[in-house]
Amino acid sequence: MDKDLINDLASILPEGSITAVEEELVCYGSDATRVFARPDVVVRPTDADSIPEVMIVAARHGMPVVPRGAGTGLSGGCVPIKGGIVVSTERLNRIKEIDTIDLVAVVEPGVVTQDIHEAAEAEGLFYPPDPASFKACTIGGNVAENAGGLRGLKYGVTRDYVLSLKVALPGGGVMVAGGRTLKNVTGYDMARLFVGSEGTLGFILEAALKLIPKPETKAAFLTAYDTLEHASEAVVSIVRSGVTPSTLEIMDRVTLDAVEAYRNTGNEVRHGALLLVEVDGSDVEVRRQADALDAVLGRTAPAELRRATDLAEQAALWAARRSALSALARVSPSVILEDATVPRKQIPAMVRAIEGIAKKYDLKIGTFGHAGDGNLHPTIITDLRIADNRKRVEAAVSDIFDAALALGGTLSGEHGIGLAKSSFMERELGRSGVAVMRAVKDAIDPRGLMNPGKMFL
Amino acid sequence: MSKELEKLADLVYKCIRCGACRSVCPTFGEELSETVVARGRMALVEAVIDGRLDMGEAFENTIFGCAMCGACKANCPAGVDVPKVIEEARAVLAKEKGSQSLARYLARRSLKDKKAMDGAFAMMALGRAFYAPLAATPLAKFLPYQYKDMKRNLPKMPKRPLPKRVPEHSTVDNAKGRVVFYAGCVVNYVYPEIGETAVHVLNAAGYDVRIIRDELCCGKPLSSLGEMDAYRKLAEQVVAQLEVSEADAVLTACPTCALTLKEDYPKILPDSKGAAALSDKVEDVNRFLTKNTDILKGIEPIASTVTYHDPCHLNFGMGIKAEPREILKAATGGLVEMAGAEKCCGFGGSFSFLNYALSGRIASKKSGAAIATGADIVATACPGCMMHMRDGLKQAGGKQEVLHTLQIIEKALKK
CATH class of the missing domain: 3.40.50 (Rossmann fold)
Structure with missing residues (x-):
């Protein structure tokens, strides 16, 4: 271990915030992808102002800096694949401000997303982005990965709520990207550049987030169909009808069986696929939308159509949906979760393509996801410890990407490129697309110290 | 690498590292460090199994630094039985590294039989009376465990434990049924008034109540220190002691005892018919009173x-x-x-x-x-x-x- 590096870090950080104990290194080397790489040192600052100094020390030692939030990511974004300093934000967890007039929340990067939800709601406000891991994941990671969630269709994703970011740059500079006002056209839209940059450009020290008034109420429906394809066609009908659900989720039979086995609600799964649809807004609006939705759903010829009668029942439906990934994980030793996304009118075609790929490679794929915004999560359940499985999985994943791109979609809707998808970047962006990104990277981080080995880097 | 730990591989590998436990783990909530949350603990056990990590002092601390509350298990979407892994890892640490030898020795000796228990709790009462004043002095650092820390307010222990306060059988006229009240050590020796209340309330609900005069500890303190052999031996004795065929239910006012008797005994004594029968009859007193009686x-x-x-x-x-x-x-x-x-x-x-x-x-x-x-x-x-x-x-x-x-x-x- 580099004693000089530790000493230099110790000179700028308080005691107890630096560690190179092997046990700590083991714990800070992976995320929810389970890919592991050992960092050289882990720091857990308690003061965001010390991070630019960490950047200076890192530059002096030529050490990579890998930002890490709660480590709940699904693309290996915080895995220190080239070693270096993992800078964990978990102790930077202060909500600095909830402004009820500007409708802004100012937060440190380590604030848990749910805490932002609760702080906003206490003031009658609403922070919509809700990645499935919202109880554990933190806002710095949400911004860096441009996290989505269940409410994307109506409310958009993290990007749509970032007003400004305070960022520590490689080498120790600090910049503020964007501003506190809704309107702001001074120069390039730098805040958007940092959103989804996966920690490859700078370290987010603080974010100002847009809040909106909290919807008064909501109504939820559950409809069942015989096949996933039938359900995906219903999605198109709903969107075409003019109703904009706040969430529109799909789950196939494989997922439903897994969820039922996990949650044990006693509801036997009888159908091939399920849609969960929710509308929100004012009382009047919800009543009108719910009636319209009821009619549309009726016309999609569902095998079953049910309206959740109370909030507790609605919450139970969403809890079931949120547990989909983990429930699938119980079924077999390995899960490979993809999030290829297509324009929503292509959802039926994408569903067919996934089913074809599952058959072609003889793999079990559970498909669930945010059907309303075209973001599906085909999840391969297998055992990667068997070499032959690994080969078939790799081929299937490549085919899934090709299918999504052929339908005008993207490699990743919300999880990020990270480690697993980097070799596919050029397929979507083309050579010049990647070249421009590389030029941006070189301009901001010429020595390539920020989160190396991720995306196209 | 530890051969003993290897049998935990399948349990540990189930953790998908989703991090859901971060939102519920009490030790993580305080320390904000990945090493003291279930996910981190699982990653560490896995690293030892894989031969990437030795069982060093930090490993020992994180494994013994779990409160065993089970919040992670209850909230784990992947269904990892974290407390089970921790318990087994403690047993391995105890066996291979001699971890927590003093605590284990004390627990083993004190819980061996009724006489030892009476003695140990009398010693604890004495210890409290004697050591607590010392803890305010510089001598405190030589004192074991909590006595080091003056701040802790430990209860004053009563002179007479539960069996000396209530008869073995407390009956009522026209009883609706018969129950055994398994008091557990804390009720028996520290808060016997809860035991007296339990008997009184269950009588008022129309039930005959039996207590076990020479009741033994359920063994949880042993299993959570990794003393599995002593635990199993004690569990067998408790099963034999709680002859349940005549009772409608075995009730406890201590959830840890209930969980141990109900869920854990059948697992550690898989061939014991008595353990299975006991498990069927064990019930928490709150549930029993609300479900089976009109007490409210x-x-x-x-x-x-x-x-x-x-x-x-x-x-x-x-x-x-x-x-x-x-x-x-x-x-x-x-x-x-x-x-x-x-x-x-x-x-x-x-x-x-x-x-x-x-x-x-x-x-x-x-x-x-x-x-x-x-x-x-x-x-x-x-x-x-x-x-x-x-x-x-x-x-x-x-x-x-x-x-x-x-x-x-x-x-x-x-x-």
Whole structure:
């Protein structure tokens, strides 16, 4: 271990915030992808102002800096694949401000997303982005990965709520990207550049987030169909009808069986696929939308159509949906979760393509996801410890990407490129697309110290 | 690498590293470090199995630094039995590294039989009386465990344990049935008044109650220190002692005892018919009273308001949340929920003795939430939680009384 590096870090950080104990290194080397790489040192600052100094020390030692939030990511974004300093934000967890007039929340990067939800709601406000891991994941990671969630269709994703970011740059500079006002056209839209940059450009020290008034109420429906394809066609009908659900989720039979086995609600799964649809807004609006939705759903010829009668029942439906990934994980030793996304009118075609790929490679794929915004999560359940499985999985994943791109979609809707998808970047962006990104990277981080080995880097 | 740990591979590999446990783990909530949350602990055990990590001091600390509340298991979407992994890892550490040898020695010796238990608890009472004043002096650093830390308010131990306060059989006329009350060590030796109350309330509900005069410890302190052989031996004795064929139910006022007897015994004694029969009959007293009796019809609510702390082994372990609340709503002037009622109070049995500073910080947060409700009484359904909440509240300047749900029923019983 580099004693000089530790000493230099110790000179700028308080005691107890630096560690190179092997046990700590083991714990800070992976995320929810389970890919592991050992960092050289882990720091857990308690003061965001010390991070630019960490950047200076890192530059002096030529050490990579890998930002890490709660480590709940699904693309290996915080895995220190080239070693270096993992800078964990978990102790930077202060909500600095909830402004009820500007409708802004100012937060440190380590604030848990749910805490932002609760702080906003206490003031009658609403922070919509809700990645499935919202109880554990933190806002710095949400911004860096441009996290989505269940409410994307109506409310958009993290990007749509970032007003400004305070960022520590490689080498120790600090910049503020964007501003506190809704309107702001001074120069390039730098805040958007940092959103989804996966920690490859700078370290987010603080974010100002847009809040909106909290919807008064909501109504939820559950409809069942015989096949996933039938359900995906219903999605198109709903969107075409003019109703904009706040969430529109799909789950196939494989997922439903897994969820039922996990949650044990006693509801036997009888159908091939399920849609969960929710509308929100004012009382009047919800009543009108719910009636319209009821009619549309009726016309999609569902095998079953049910309206959740109370909030507790609605919450139970969403809890079931949120547990989909983990429930699938119980079924077999390995899960490979993809999030290829297509324009929503292509959802039926994408569903067919996934089913074809599952058959072609003889793999079990559970498909669930945010059907309303075209973001599906085909999840391969297998055992990667068997070499032959690994080969078939790799081929299937490549085919899934090709299918999504052929339908005008993207490699990743919300999880990020990270480690697993980097070799596919050029397929979507083309050579010049990647070249421009590389030029941006070189301009901001010429020595390539920020989160190396991720995306196209 | 440890061969013994290898048998945990399948359990540990189930962890998908989703991090859901971060939102519920009490030690993580305080320390904000990945090494003290279930996911980190699973990653460490896996690293040892894979030969990437030796079982060093930091490993030992994180494995013994778990409160075993089970919040992670109850909230784990992937279904990882974290407490089981921790317990087994402790057993391996005990065997291969001699970890916690003093605590294990004391637990083994003290819980061996009834006589040893009587002696040990008498010693503890003496110890408390003798050491507590010393703890204020510079000599404190030579004292073992919690005595190092003067701040901890341990209960004054009564002179007469439960069997010397109530008869073996407490019967009623026209009994509806017969139950065994398994008191557990904390009720027996520290809060025998809860045992007396249990007998009284169960009699009032129309049941004959039997206590076991020479009742043995359920063994949980041994299993949580990794003393598995001694634990198994004790479990066999407890099964033999609790001859249950005549009883409608075996009731406890201690969720940890209930969970151990009900869930754990059949696992560690898979061939024992007695353990299976016992498991079937063991029930938490709150559930029994609300489900099987009309006791709540015979009460008049007291004026005081109350807030409720969910004991981890009752809530996370057995899913019992509603029943104690049903009792409190019926028996008091109102139930005011505290924020985070389901969060661990920090007791965790041996956890609080081995890690008092951390356990005290968890208690301090819990106490703050209880005080903020403004309720007159803090109720819970576990004698261990009571001990820790009383300490925590006292340190936080709270004036509330901490009572067991049974004690509240007794207060509300129509005279």
